Amino acid sequence: MAKVRYRYNSETCKYEPVIISPRIAGRRLLIFMSISFIMGLCGLLYFNYNFPLIDETLQASRNQKLKTEWTVLYKQLERTSRQLSTLEHNDDKNYRVILDLEPLDQSQREAGVGGHEKESSSIPYPLIRTAYEQADKIKNRLDIEAQSLEQLSNELTRKEKMWASRPAIQPVSNKDLKHLHTIFGLRMHPLLGYVRPHNGLDFTAPQGSPVYATGDGRVDFAQFSTSYGNVVYINHGYHFETRYAHLTNFIVGAGQTVKRGQIIGYVGNTGLSVSAHLHYEVLYKNSPINPINFFQRDLNNKEYEKLIEVGSMATSSLD
């Protein structure tokens, strides 16, 4: 219980208890509140004068943090761009060189950038606008690189087909081969007895040894002829044709597609021939060329050159 307070009344000469009426209490409270309020207000004024507004501070620090995050975003953009550059460099300097295609120049790689008005260009903050520009540029370059890679891939597929079509192996396996007559050019014909061009190479092998297509192609002709005997012509496209003569029999028909290494017939002695052998011709743009240049089995380039020279010397051959 609060102590009762008294006041000395000089008129009555008595101590009288102090009665605090609600009005007085209210007034006191009001005074107390006012003074406190004024103090608070002073504090506020002082604070405003000396420090920025709290909200502003908060926003400013948020701004700072966001800007750091944006710096990171920029770095990420840069990294993506750098990795893309590596791809583009590979594309231009390696693939396009090897596939014999013109490298894309810078203007082609950056085509389409800045053409149409983008909504991002109306953003009033250069930080954001520039990032969009960079991101859009990357997007464009990616699309162009995607197209380019597709082109390269198509070109490679086309070339692979071309390489696969090229006569590139021996038509008779080394294990069947008894002797390779590397005579190409004019020579005395063993049966006819006069000089006429020998337009191919002779592979001596036992009758019935398999004869392989030397490149991918389509059989143009598979028939018996009096001079060639049973003969197969393969059209390889890209100006190449190969002929396989004096076969015992052939197992492919005209119009059939063949793969390199596929057996097309067997070594024989049909037509103008004195013993079992394969007469093999390679034609480029319809003229016969030395087949020695179109296979390479355990041969290094030096021996290869030697064979070409030997092949050009005219001596006797088998057909």
Add this chain to the structure above:
Amino acid sequence: MADTKFHYNPKTLRYERVKISIFNIIITAVSYLAVGCIFFIGLVLLQNLIIETPSEKKLRAENKALEHHKVLLTSQLWQSNQQLAELKKQDIALYQKLFETKAPSESSPVYPEREELLLAGTSDFNESIEQLGQRFSELIRSAQRSSQQFGAGVHVDKEDVPLLTSIPSVAPVENFEVAKLVSGFGVRINPFHKGQYHHDGVDIASPRGTLVLATAPGRVILVKKSDLVAGYGNYVEVDHGNGYITRYSHLEAISIREGQAVKKGQALGSVGSSGGSIAPHLHYEIIYEGKNVDPVKFIVTGIEAKQYEVLLSNSKKQNQSLD
């Protein structure tokens, strides 16, 4: 004093003057301050709620834009990165098809940017530290290797100088880069029949028309031109003396004559795809005392140690040659 207050002390049975103690004063002051503080806080909050200064407004708008576009851009970048990853796969597939061998893996792992480290959590940070540590030990190792390779003392006698100058020690094309050496010396895959054969030189892929350079002083002993779509095509041989002969094949054009003396670095012709070749490139051979030797062991001048290591490892890949 009219306002003097008393209170009744039942022990002494007297009215005693109420003393105003320091304690009372402090209590009063603190209560004023406390309520004042409450008012202050209230006023600040009220002010923040009502008043918006122009700079705050600007900041708020900017933050909103930054946040909004960050999300958009991040997702756009994410999509781009996905596409990039897809393209990388295609690139590797193309490489494998082209060279019939595995594409070189990305040798350098991606290191985080400094700014990313600032934002990273502790686990990311530790990981980065670990990566940096690995990178550091890698560098140490490579430095040790280099010093082993190149640190050995070299002594050259005066009589050896002509021998040294006759060694074909530079790259045989202009603007040579290690990445251009696409197929090395040794057993390789033939691009036409895909079988293995011995590749007697190195293939340096270069755009058509790139100059082919003599790798040491010497005399041109052979110039051969051929329309045949097989073999060396147009090629040149240069004799450097002391048993060294170099051969440059699949040329497009030849700019020297047989018997002509050439200086080191002199143009012999230009890169092409003549003969049995699937791509514009120079097929370069070094023949020492009648035997083909690995030219990579000779291309040492003008190449940094690190690049040379790349060259060496490139040349050892058992890939497809350009023939």
